Amino acid sequence: MSALDGLEVRRTTTAQQLADGLSERIMAGAFGPGDRLRESAIAAELGVARNTIREAVRILELTGLVRYEVNRGAVVIAPTAEKIEALYTARERLETAALVRTPRPEQLAAITEAFDALCDAATNDPSAIVDRDLAFHQAIVALLDSTRLDEFFASLTQELRFYLTVLAKDETADEVIAEHRAILDAVRLGDRDRAVAEIHAHVEVSVERLKAVLKN
Amino acid sequence: MSALDGLEVRRTTTAQQLADGLSERIMAGAFGPGDRLRESAIAAELGVARNTIREAVRILELTGLVRYEVNRGAVVIAPTAEKIEALYTARERLETAALVRTPRPEQLAAITEAFDALCDAATNDPSAIVDRDLAFHQAIVALLDSTRLDEFFASLTQELRFYLTVLAKDETADEVIAEHRAILDAVRLGDRDRAVAEIHAHVEVSVERLKAVLKN
DNA sequence: TACAGTTGAACTGTACTACAGTTGGTCGGC
DNA sequence: GCCGACCAACTGTAGTACAGTTCAACTGTA
Numbered sequence: 001m002s003a004l005d006g007l008e009v010r011r012t013t014t015a016q017q018l019a020d021g022l023s024e025r026i027m028a029g030a031f032g033p034g035d036r037l038r039e040s041a042i043a044a045e046l047g048v049a050r051n052t053i054r055e056a057v058r059i060l061e062l063t064g065l066v067r068y069e070v071n072r073g074a075v076v077i078a079p080t081a082e083k084i085e086a087l088y089t090a091r092e093r094l095e096t097a098a099l100v101r102t103p104r105p106e107q108l109a110a111i112t113e114a115f116d117a118l119c120d121a122a123t124n125d126p127s128a129i130v131d132r133d134l135a136f137h138q139a140i141v142a143l144l145d146s147t148r149l150d151e152f153f154a155s156l157t158q159e160l161r162f163y164l165t166v167l168a169k170d171e172t173a174d175e176v177i178a179e180h181r182a183i184l185d186a187v188r189l190g191d192r193d194r195a196v197a198e199i200h201a202h203v204e205v206s207v208e209r210l211k212a213v214l215k216n
Numbered sequence: 217m218s219a220l221d222g223l224e225v226r227r228t229t230t231a232q233q234l235a236d237g238l239s240e241r242i243m244a245g246a247f248g249p250g251d252r253l254r255e256s257a258i259a260a261e262l263g264v265a266r267n268t269i270r271e272a273v274r275i276l277e278l279t280g281l282v283r284y285e286v287n288r289g290a291v292v293i294a295p296t297a298e299k300i301e302a303l304y305t306a307r308e309r310l311e312t313a314a315l316v317r318t319p320r321p322e323q324l325a326a327i328t329e330a331f332d333a334l335c336d337a338a339t340n341d342p343s344a345i346v347d348r349d350l351a352f353h354q355a356i357v358a359l360l361d362s363t364r365l366d367e368f369f370a371s372l373t374q375e376l377r378f379y380l381t382v383l384a385k386d387e388t389a390d391e392v393i394a395e396h397r398a399i400l401d402a403v404r405l406g407d408r409d410r411a412v413a414e415i416h417a418h419v420e421v422s423v424e425r426l427k428a429v430l431k432n
Numbered sequence: 433t434a435c436a437g438t439t440g441a442a443c444t445g446t447a448c449t450a451c452a453g454t455t456g457g458t459c460g461g462c
Numbered sequence: 463g464c465c466g467a468c469c470a471a472c473t474g475t476a477g478t479a480c481a482g483t484t485c486a487a488c489t490g491t492a
Contacts, residue, residue, distance in 0.1 A: 097313035
């Protein structure tokens with residue numbers, strides 16, 4: 001702790017801030033899936049130059065929330081059955097790989113804590129359920145002890161979180177809790193096969209639920 | 217096969233082409249690790265506007281070859297012991313996860329083929345050894361049946377390939393072949409534990425070799 | 433000689449303008 | 463109702479300008 005803690009001159013660029021802001025707005029639903037991000041409009045509204053917006057959007061592209069189409073500019077990603085399946089498949093492989101490892105005590109504690117937070121949200125703050133849900137799985141992936149995989153999983157998570165919010169999945173909290181408790185229990189008991197099976201089931205159910213919502 | 221096959225008007229932007237070109241040049245050693253990509257210089261040399269170069273470099277950032285530093289612009293990534301370890305750890309986790317799965321016949325064939333290509337390169341085209349080496353591992357990761365993980369692994373591979381070329385690792389081809397044959401044999405025999413152990417050893421050795429080179 | 437402070441050139445970040453080419457819709461003709 | 467021409471909006475790219483930052487060379491001082 002230095003005497004200069006907290007004193008930090010802005011160590012970021014306008015484009016970066018714009019990217020963060022746009023990301024928030026998109027996640028909040030200001031732009032729907034498939035929407036185009038019109039440069040001039042955004043630039044005018046936010047009072048910055050168009051090329052700055054372009055940079056911001058390129059930065060956004062890093063996080064996977066938008067992609068570029070030639071002569072159409074930036075487009076917000078849109079969920080499809082294939083994309084959702086691919087997403088969950090990757091998740092399932094990573095979590096499966098994580099669950100066959102023996103957790104260190106603090107890792108087990110982190111997972112347990114994540115689960116408790118999820119339970120808490122279920123009763124006290126339903127809007128946070130999705131976040132806590134994803135955080136629980138992030139804690140599982142952390143068992144792999146790989147920062148690169150943690151980051152990758154986080155990017156999958158970000159994408160998924162977007163899909164979940166736009167699809168307004170309204171799963172009953174009870175189900176969610178039950179599924180996650182089953183995973184947690186298996187992990188705590190050291191029953192790897194069951195943990196893996198539970199994750200598999202959890203993914204399967206989730207994908208089906210989402211695909212059902214997709215079809216409206 | 218349509219009569220119009222191959223007829224495709226340029227479905228790409230200048231910035232994209234520049235990104236590809238720059239990527240090639242960097243991989244070829246035109247820019248070393250830690251080098252800054254000076255926008256005006258590149259723009260002048262290639263006869264394009266500076267903002268176009270900026271866009272190209274932002275696209276490059278997607279592939280992980282460069283990263284941006286505030287007020288210093290784009291900088292070519294540089295290997296450090298930590299980064300190399302993180303890279304190989306992620307690789308090891310992914311390949312381990314892949315090797316506990318039961319390969320389908322065509323997957324096994326693909327891995328075998330990759331190995332044969334590696335052997336061929338060892339005698340006929342030493343410059344291709346690194347590529348074939350990485351392709352072999354990509355074939356292993358393909359066992360996971362996840363396009364998202366395939367893509368992620370490919371990005372790790374790209375990064376690693378760069379480090380390998382700049383570090384000019386001159387491993388003897390014999391060693392490489394031997395290590396990979398050990399992995400292949402274990403896979404073919406369905407001996408998962410041994411396959412995983414071989415991958416682990418392979419990664420361990422590789423990291424140590426690279427770290428040794430890093431220290432000059 | 434070593435070191436701190438100053439200075440200036442080079443470069444990035446951002447804004448603004450301009451224009452050719454593309455896209456997507458609208459409108460009139462059939 | 464379908465087709466093609468036309469038009470408005472927008473992207474991709476070029477070019478210019480300038481404030482703020484970085485970095486290395488230079489200068490003065492102990």
